[in-house]
Structure formats: C-alpha cells, structure tokens
Amino acid sequence: MITKKIKDKLILEDNEITIDMMDDSAQELVFIKEKIIKKEILKWLILVILALLAPIVMLIIDIEVDMIASWFQRSGSIMVVLALLSDISATTIDRLIIARDHSFLYCNMYIEQEYKYTLNFIKYLSYFIVTIGTLIWGYGDLLYSKLIGS
Numbered sequence: 001m002i003t004k005k006i007k008d009k010l011i012l013e014d015n016e017i018t019i020d021m022m023d024d025s026a027q028e029l030v031f032i033k034e035k036i037i038k039k040e041i042l043k044w045l046i047l048v049i050l051a052l053l054a055p056i057v058m059l060i061i062d063i064e065v066d067m068i069a070s071w072f073q074r075s076g077s078i079m080v081v082l083a084l085l086s087d088i089s090a091t092t093i094d095r096l097i098i099a100r101d102h103s104f105l106y107c108n109m110y111i112e113q114e115y116k117y118t119l120n121f122i123k124y125l126s127y128f129i130v131t132i133g134t135l136i137w138g139y140g141d142l143l144y145s146k147l148i149g150s
Contacts, residue, residue, distance in 0.1 A: 017110040026107045033111055037096050044089040044122055051082035051129050055136055059148075069144035076137030083129035090122045 019027055058075035059068065097115045099108030136143065 017106050017113055019110065022106050022110070029107050030110055033096060033107070034114075037093060037111070037115060040089060040093045040096060041118070041122070044086050044093065044126075047082050047086035047089060048125065048129060051079045051086060051133065054078040054082065054133075055140075069141040072144045073137060073140030076133050076135070076140050079133030080130055080137055083126055083133050087123075087126040087130065090119075090126050093122060094119055 019030060022030065055072060055075040058071045061071075063071050093115075097112055097119050099105075099112055
C-alpha cells in the first residue's frame with residue numbers, strides 16, 4: 001500500500017503536481033486563480049476574434065468599388081491595435097500563470113503546469129496577428145488588387 005507521502009514523492013519525481021497534493025485552502029486558491037485565468041482568456045479570445053474580423057468586415061461592407069482596397073488596408077491598423085490589446089491581455093494571463101512568489105508553492109506550480117502550453121499558444125497567436133495586421137496595413141491595397149480585384 002502506498003501512503004500519501006510516498007505517492008506525493010513519486011508524483012514530484014515525475015515533475016507533476018496534482019490537485020490532490022494540496023490542502024483545502026490551496027485547492028480553493030487554485031479554483032479562484034483558474035476562474036480568473038479563464039475570464040482573462042475569454043477577454044483575449046474576444047479581442048483576437050475582433051482583430052481577425054476587421055479585414056473581413058471591411059471587405060463585406062458596401063463601399064464604393066474603387067475605395068475597397070484602401071479600406072482593406074486601413075482595416076490592418078484596426079487589426080494591429082486589437083492584436084496589441086490582446087497581447088496586453090496575454091501579459092495579464094502570463095502574470096496569473098507564472099509564479100512570481102513562493103507562497104502556495106504547489107498551487108503556483110500546478111497552475112503553471114496546467115496552463116503553460118495555453119500561454120505559449122496565446123502569446124504566439126497574438127504576435128502572428130500583429131504581424132498579419134501590419135502586413136495588411138502596409139500592403140493591403142496591393143494585396144487586394146493582386147488577390148481579389150483586378
């Protein structure tokens with residue numbers, strides 16, 4: 001029979017923290033932090049969706065035909081601003097996930113372990129959208145005329 005102490009030691013050797021390893025107050029802190037993290041991820045997701053929709057909306061709305069390319073180009077600036085706001089949101093998520101103190105060590109290690117891949121995805125997608133938005137902002141009129149209109 002494996003005691004809790006031995007089980008905890010085995011789990012730590014595998015570098016995996018489980019919620020069962022924490023006392024009730026630490027578990028409660030984990031649930032509170034996860035709720036805040038999920039709320040921030042939702043904010044980030046809304047900003048990303050709005051950023052991705054900006055160029056699409058500019059192509060769909062009824063504008064004079066000769067100005068569509070110009071409006072598509074301008075939508076790149078909106079995309080960049082929204083993507084930068086999503087990057088700020090990603091920084092907030094980063095601060096919630098990455099442990100900056102040593103209080104409730106298992107709690108912080110558990111949160112970091114559970115969300116580290118999500119955090120990397122959020123950061124890289126935000127950077128990617130900023131890059132795409134910048135390209136649309138700078139070359140959107142040329143992209144539009146080459147790809148869509150002639």
